[in-house]
Amino acid sequence: MKLISTSNYEKLSQQAGEEIISRIKRNPTLNLGLATGSTPTGLYQELIKDHKQHKTSYKEINTFNLDEYIGISKKDRNSYHYFMCEHLFEHIDIPLDQTHIPDGTAKDLDEECSRYEQFINEHGGIDLQILGIGQNGHIGFNEPGTPFDSRTHIIDLAESTRKANSRFFESLDDVPKQAITMGIASIMDSKEIFLLVSGASKAKALATLMNGDVREDFPASALKNHGNVTIFADKDATALL
Numbered sequence: 001m002k003l004i005s006t007s008n009y010e011k012l013s014q015q016a017g018e019e020i021i022s023r024i025k026r027n028p029t030l031n032l033g034l035a036t037g038s039t040p041t042g043l044y045q046e047l048i049k050d051h052k053q054h055k056t057s058y059k060e061i062n063t064f065n066l067d068e069y070i071g072i073s074k075k076d077r078n079s080y081h082y083f084m085c086e087h088l089f090e091h092i093d094i095p096l097d098q099t100h101i102p103d104g105t106a107k108d109l110d111e112e113c114s115r116y117e118q119f120i121n122e123h124g125g126i127d128l129q130i131l132g133i134g135q136n137g138h139i140g141f142n143e144p145g146t147p148f149d150s151r152t153h154i155i156d157l158a159e160s161t162r163k164a165n166s167r168f169f170e171s172l173d174d175v176p177k178q179a180i181t182m183g184i185a186s187i188m189d190s191k192e193i194f195l196l197v198s199g200a201s202k203a204k205a206l207a208t209l210m211n212g213d214v215r216e217d218f219p220a221s222a223l224k225n226h227g228n229v230t231i232f233a234d235k236d237a238t239a240l241l
C-alpha cells in the first residue's frame with residue numbers, strides 16, 4: 001500500500017482528484033467505483049470544479065457505488081442515490097443511466113445483491129474504486145467479522161456505524177438497520193483502489209491498518225493483500241503513525 005500524506009483535507013481532496021482526473025483522461029470509459037460518507041465530498045467538489053473549468057467529460061464512464069441503505073427510497077434525502085446526485089452526478093455530464101447503485105428497496109434483496117455483482121462483472125469490473133474507512137475499519141458497509149470472500153450482500157449495520165451516521169438523520173431510530181454492500185472480495189476485484197482517510201477520528205483506524213495484522217475483524221486490513229492501493233491521508237489522520 002502506498003501512503004500519500006497531505007497537510008490537510010483540502011490537499012487530500014485535490015491530490016486524489018488530480019489522480020482520478022488523470023485516469024479518466026487516459027481511459028474515458030473508466031469504470032469508477034464510488035463511496036459515500038463525508039470523506040469523499042471534498043474530492044467530488046474537486047471533480048466538479050475541474051469539470052466546469054476544464055470540461056473533463058464523464059459521458060462515457062460508468063460509476064458503481066459500494067452500498068445503499070435497505071428500506072429507504074431513492075428519493076429520500078438520506079439515501080445514497082440522493083447523496084450521489086446531490087454531491088456529484090447533477091454537477092457533471094454523466095448520463096444517469098451510467099450511474100449504478102444497489103437498490104435497497106428491491107422486492108427480492110438477495111436477488112438484487114446477485115444482480116449487482118453480476119452487473120459489475122458484465123461491465124468488465126471496476127477499474128478504480130474510491131473507499132472511505134469507518135472508525136471500526138469497515139469498508140463499504142462491511143462491518144468487522146465480514147468474511148474476506150464475501151460478495152455483494154445484505155449486512156446488519158453495527159450500532160457504532162448507525163450512531164456515526166445518525167448525524168445525517170433526524171434521530172438514531174431513523175437510521176436503517178441494514179444495507180446492501182459490495183463484499184470484501186468484490187472490492188478486492190477492483191484493479192486499483194484509493195482509500196481516503198481524514199480527521200482525528202480516523203487516526204486509530206489508520207494506525208491499525210498500517211501496523212496491524214490482516215484479520216476479518218478489521219475489514220480494511222484485506223487491502224494489504226491487494227497489489228494496487230493508494231491511501232490519501234491528511235495530517236490529523238496520520239497523527240498516530
Ligand SMILES: O=P(O)(O)OC[C@H]1O[C@](O)(CO)[C@@H](O)[C@@H]1O
Nearest residue numbers: 035036037038039132133134140
Ligand atoms: O467518510 P465517513 O462519513 O467518515 O464514513 C466512512 C465510511 O462510512 C460509510 O459512510 C458507511 O458508514 C462508508 O460509506 C464510508 O466509507
